[in-house]
Amino acid sequence: MTAPDPTDATDATALVDLRILATSDLHMHLAARDDFTGRPAPGRGLAAVATLIARQRAAHPNIILLDNGDVLDGAPAADFIDPARPHPMIAAMNATGYDAGTLGNHDFDRGPSATLRALERARFGIALTNATLKGAEGVIAPFVILDREMTDRAGAPRRLKIGIMGFVPPRTTDWNPTLARHLRIADPVEAARAAIPRLRAAGADLIVALCHSGIGAREATPLMEHAATALAALDGIDALVAGHTHLVFPGSDHDHTDGVDPVRGTLCGKPAVMPGFWGSHLGVIDLALRETPDGWTVADRAARVEQSRAAPPAALPAPVVRTLADAATRMSRPLARTARPIHTHLALLGYDPASQLLARAQAWHVRRSLRGRAAALPVLSVASPGRAGGRGGPDSFTDIPPGPLATLALSDLCPWTNRLCAVEASGADLADWLERAASIFRRIVPGGADQPLIDARFPTYNFDVIHGLDWRIDLTRPARHAPVGSLADPSAHRILDLRHSGRAVAPSDRFVIATHSFRVAQGGMYGALASGLRPVLDAGPPLREVLRRYLARRRRLDDPVRTPWRFAPLPGTTALFDTGPGALAHLDAAPIRCEPAGMTADGFATLRLHL
Template sequence: MSQMLHSVSRRSFMAGSAAFGALVMLHPFSARAQANQAHLRIMETTDIHVNVLPYDYYADKPNDTMGLSRTASLIDAVRKEATNAMLVDNGDLLQGSPMGDYIAYERGMKEGDLHPIMKGMNLLGYECSTLGNHEFNYGLSFLDKVLAGANFPFVCANLIRGTELAANPRDDKLYLKPYVILDKKIKDGAGEEHPIRIGVIGFVPPQVMVWDAKNLTGNVMTRDIVETARAWVPQIREDGADIVIALSHSGIDAKQSDMMENASFFLAGVEGIDAVFTGHQHLVFPGKKDFQGLEGVDTEKGTLQGKPAVMGGFWGSHMGLIDLLLERDGKNWRVISATSEARPIYERVDNKNKALVEDDQRIVDALKEDHEATLAYVRRPVGKTSAPLYSYFALVADDPSVQIVSQAQTWYIKDLLKETQWKDLPVLSAAAPFKAGGRGGADYYTDVPAGDIAIKNVADLYLYPNTVRAVEITGAQVKEWLEMSAGIFNQVESGKADQPLINAGFPSYNYDVIDGVTYKIDLSQPPKYDTKGGVANASANRIKDLMFEGKPIDPEAKFVVATNNYRAGGGGNFPDINESKIIFEAPDTNRDVIVRYIVEQKTINPSADDNWSFTPLADTSVIFETGPKAKDFLDQVKGVKIEAAGEGADGFAKFRITL
């Protein structure tokens, strides 16, 4: 097992550990704590997604950018060097890697079974966690069995059992405890030990009711995060908590609305909360890249509305750390100053990932059987492909990795609707690239050679265990769907060279290509919709020559579009696409459908059909970044002129499109 997991040299590890130790020993709070003061270090992990080991099962190779077993070394170092420390987690534990799918779909969870994520977390001694939205992907019964194996409490204040909300959030019948108060001992600057009561409250995005409606509707409900916090935090204080920390599986957005998905900024403004641990967005806070320019957000100090906050990346890439300097006022403690940081487990050196820490061998040993079983699961062949499947150009040209998803979805929905009232309607398919670089890095692409396809390759094509949905919409709504998707591109000035093509703030999973129609995208036009689905330029018209069966699409005509539960339920805020349009909810995941399609076809042909392209613009070129291996596939891209244009940042390569 240890040979399978990539290790680092002892010299590299000792150098990294020495650096971390120096940071701890020189920390101002440790030096400043006096007899009536104490320094408390609170560590966070978030969005682990069952990446307990530094192994990418999709690529079937070790990966130094991930793994709770690596984050564990940072945790252990802080514990050894800090007088007072505690560890919490911020959710999204149970889904997101093939190991999670293997446990849920193949091995299952019987009463008394211990999930691999709990094996690792129990060894590390967590003191509390909350639920993330992906905890519900496999159903509530599965969740309950997993939580039963935790040696620490889970809290969630805005998940209500049943179908009725009380007038006051504190009267709701909650699925879990809303909060816990941890009674601990803490040493002050003089070495004297004192009791301290730490309140911990947790929150999940209310949108789980849309994203996992199949598992949750009729069973639970959710409340607004900030509304819930305002109701419960005074109660935590009344129960004697000296300090209150929030485990917010919710990101950072400074534009307020009801039932916010990313509400941590406004949660920090709730009176009585001392620190906020965030997650969900798979970003890093504090830091130099994410959340710049938001009013009230200090990305250098790591504060939201003046309160300390941290977001520790994803997949174990970082450990979040908030340091609190506490002062004793009589018998109670209060926060007088704080700092926060997100510590990485790796760094980029010469365009390569360099590990900063070694594995915690306890976790590696504990998960040996789970790791080997997952490897056998993902290596199982299911068919063949006559052409390579890759996503290096998925954002700029019709793409084989998206094509095969659409082929499978269309095949599946046509068969299921053939005896229904929709049997005579044309079936289109909407699919987006999930592995398209971005924050996942320069290696984060689908790359499956021609030949055998294994389960790991299907998981690589479709990362999430979404379920298939079908919606009925009009030709006019098909166009608006595509107008929203086209927002991933920046507006381009005709006659100008090497303009940036991709809007980095637009998620690739919201870039839907619709198969079954043909169209062009006019980059000289501004985007009609912003990244949240709001109308940005009402008169914009990027989608040109939209055709069905060789003729201009009829705006009044009805179409069935195969998609997933996220999009059909309103995910991404696409215009007019919501639950009211759903005509069919499949029991099968999109991944399972792809596997069944490949098994039935035996050999698939995923070659892109070039159903979309950019409108030509004279003397105009654009630049985009993708993985450096893209150069190996330049001769396979049709309908667009692409050429290499040098090195990009962080290991990416630049390419040029002449329009």
């Protein structure tokens, strides 16, 4: 930022430099370790980012610390929290000195009573502007005003009132229908438009929007999921924190589009940050505030993110350490045994024992639940790899060796708290479902060498496989759908030879599909398709509970791994595929000829595929 002439005493006393620090999508990751394996993981968890926060506080006199939601759930230890104790994430955030925060969709995953029980111990304000939770009076407020004493550039104390608004994705109750009776969610842009004058009337000198929301279009649409840019377009908002999509802003994760400047870090000219996930980054917004007869105005602004990977982790409070140790003991208890390795290193090549296990558990439960109902229809099961690299990095893969299968494997195999559902679908619906999944692959030119296989914009957890079918994918054809699910090329069809039990699937054929609540909700990659299908089983048990029951019944897993799909052959063509280094021990299981081709700067192992 450009400072005024320091010899101008009037200017110096009229200027306050405010630094806003922000985290987002911590997802209950506390220690700097991989919670799925127990191995050290630099740059992960609140402990890692807390070191950056402490450094900032030591270097700058005027700091506020904010969180953008999705803190209470996501790590395996969240399944084993003693409700009689303070929530470990809230206890750690209290110790770190947060000033305010908002909530994300996953903060409600365990039900409203669990959310309120955790937040009651927070020593910082919780703002939720576009939603109301039954029974949350005194715990959650429509907005928070931080009344803080700051130091101006001349060293004199100045009083500043900072208004904090918070926004949760409007589809939260669609993704978790059990919340509908307790949580009422309004359009974020309309809620902000109504709240801004209320905040100003309450004395707010500036307003910061905590948007648990992705960076989307500038033009507002009703109940939009990615509303950060549309919120930034409103007069009265001075700075924003975005999140939800686990990306980083400013930076190369976002394109320079209408209202979005990923180099300067602005949305509609307002400074904004999106600080990654699991403590990977700290968002830093600098505002130079000038006092005028009409109040404080933003004279200059800047936004950036800092990686926490190189920072030594801070110490966690002793009660939090004890809680995590107790959870680790419970997670080590054996559930079953596996005769084969269960991993996701080759999931995007068609070999995925992890998703196969989850799919079989889902189908088993649906068949039991539907006895006497829809009995004439075949039951298929949709599953995707929960941890298969991508944005999660080279260590974010399931990799369970043969032997005991511990309780921790439930979270490793199924990181989500979504509930089991089942819908009735046609053969045409299934083809469309698979076309959406096949959009993860880039178009390959026949005869070309070492072409990149994966579209990095497509999250790996959206790569759905319908177990019980067989098909091929033609990579020479363009993707039918964009990574967000919209129709990109109506004439494109990559799915070939779709079969069930050896017979070609006709568009009019009917099936029951075991899936989960997030897939059948509106929005997302599959929302336009799945939300229109007829429900057969609605809001069943959480997926991890279904998997636990299945493993308790089976006890020993020795099923052969099926490869339900393959790439259509492309002689003389090679492609490059990045996966976890652990894949090198499993190349003999790959359904396609491949060979090691080096390592990336990020630590992924590159495989050369002979298509």
